Amino acid sequence: xxxxxxxxxxxxxxxxxxxxxxxxxxxxxxxxxxxxxxxxxxxxxxxxxxxxxxxxxxxxxxxxxxxxxxxxxxxxxxxxxxxxxxxxxxxxxxxxxxxxxxxxxxxxxxxxxxxxxxxxxxxxxxxxxxxxxxxxxxxxxxxxxxxxxxxxxxxxxxxxxxxxxxxxxxxxxxxxxx
Amino acid sequence: xxxxxxxxxxxxxxxxxxxxxxxxxxxxxxxxxxxxxxxxxxxxxxxxxxxxxxxxxxxxxxxxxxxxxxxxxxxxxxxxxxxxxxxxxxxxxxxxxxxxxxxxxxxxxxxxxxxxxxxxxxxxxxxxxxxxxxxxxxxxxxxxxxxxxxxxxxxxxxxxxxxxxxxxxxxxxxxxxxxxxxxxx
Numbered sequence: 001x002x003x004x005x006x007x008x009x010x011x012x013x014x015x016x017x018x019x020x021x022x023x024x025x026x027x028x029x030x031x032x033x034x035x036x037x038x039x040x041x042x043x044x045x046x047x048x049x050x051x052x053x054x055x056x057x058x059x060x061x062x063x064x065x066x067x068x069x070x071x072x073x074x075x076x077x078x079x080x081x082x083x084x085x086x087x088x089x090x091x092x093x094x095x096x097x098x099x100x101x102x103x104x105x106x107x108x109x110x111x112x113x114x115x116x117x118x119x120x121x122x123x124x125x126x127x128x129x130x131x132x133x134x135x136x137x138x139x140x141x142x143x144x145x146x147x148x149x150x151x152x153x154x155x156x157x158x159x160x161x162x163x164x165x166x167x168x169x170x171x172x173x174x175x176x177x178x
Numbered sequence: 179x180x181x182x183x184x185x186x187x188x189x190x191x192x193x194x195x196x197x198x199x200x201x202x203x204x205x206x207x208x209x210x211x212x213x214x215x216x217x218x219x220x221x222x223x224x225x226x227x228x229x230x231x232x233x234x235x236x237x238x239x240x241x242x243x244x245x246x247x248x249x250x251x252x253x254x255x256x257x258x259x260x261x262x263x264x265x266x267x268x269x270x271x272x273x274x275x276x277x278x279x280x281x282x283x284x285x286x287x288x289x290x291x292x293x294x295x296x297x298x299x300x301x302x303x304x305x306x307x308x309x310x311x312x313x314x315x316x317x318x319x320x321x322x323x324x325x326x327x328x329x330x331x332x333x334x335x336x337x338x339x340x341x342x343x344x345x346x347x348x349x350x351x352x353x354x355x356x357x358x359x360x361x362x363x
Contacts, residue, residue: 007354008347008350008351008353008354009322009350011354011357012303012322012350012353012357015299015303015357016299017296017297017299017300017303018296018297018299018300019294019295019296019297019300020294020295020296020300020304021214021217021223021293021294021296022223022293022294022295023213023223023293024223028209028210028213031209031213031227031230032205032206032209034231035205035209035230035231035234036201036202036205038201038234038235038238039197039198039201039202039238040198
């Protein structure tokens with residue numbers, strides 16, 4: 001490795017190069033004078049090159065202008081319910097409630113629904129007839145508020161009997177009875 | 179004229195009454211070395227001039243805290259090298275280009291530069307150096323042009339002597355191959 005390095009180094013050193021990097025005339029003399037300003041100026045900093053310009057006094061008033069814009073905003077008290085995230089939470093809660101209610105309604109027990117439908121299909125008259133045939137106490141039914149319906153039923157039954165007798169020539173018998 | 183040692187320069191710099199004089203002496207002693215170290219990294223004169231200015235501003239700001247754990251000249255070289263590399267890095271970022279593209283542009287600037295008066299062979303040699311990876315380029319320049327010892331380069335770059343020797347070896351081999359190929363074409 002040492003020999004290889006020496007060979008390559010020798011090759012480079014023996015290159016017949018002329019010239020190379022150059023500097024402007026008196027550059028180092030001027031450089032020294034220029035750089036001494038660093039020690040002569042307290043808190044010397046390199047001026048930044050900036051091709052963009054700003055209006056005169058822009059940075060003097062910038063801070064005050066920004067504070068004027070920002071401070072009133074800071075002084076405002078925003079109620080909790082008006083804040084964005086609270087509003088969102090309320091909306092989400094309301095939606096969840098709505099959906100859960102909808103879910104409960106759609107998924108109520110099917111057998112219960114069927115019974116209710118059956119009940120709605122039965123008329124009061126049919127119920128009374130059923131109860132009468134089963135030998136239920138009529139007074140009890142009357143107490144339950146079904147008196148009118150019972151009377152109507154009885155009248156209807158009487159009318160049917162009368163019609164039957166008329167049709168079969170038993171008018172006289174009927175008149176005597178009355 | 180008796181040259182003041184680096185230790186005395188640092189001591190004088192830390193004395194507020196002698197600070198300006200000491201800085202002027204440091205400037206006289208190191209401006210050329212800083213310039214050439216920067217120039218070989220950033221290639222163009224204008225960029226090297228910027229790097230020299232930045233380097234001496236840093237020296238002015240930081241020399242008061244210098245604790246003499248290293249030699250003054252290696253400390254100054256380290257600042258100059260870091261400033262030059264940072265300058266190149268910023269230029270690369272500003273132009274949004276890769277390191278290879280950056281090296282290519284530096285090669286073009288070299289051949290077009292007003293302040294490069296080398297012959298064709300010198301231009302080829304510089305282009306060969308530009309093609310090296312960053313660390314190899316730094317080591318080669320400091321060893322070949324500045325004739326610095328590996329121990330001094332170690333103090334500047336913070337790389338072990340063994341690694342520096344390997345870098346220099348690879349650098350010379352690559353340069354030889356590059357130049358021979360260019361001469362044959």
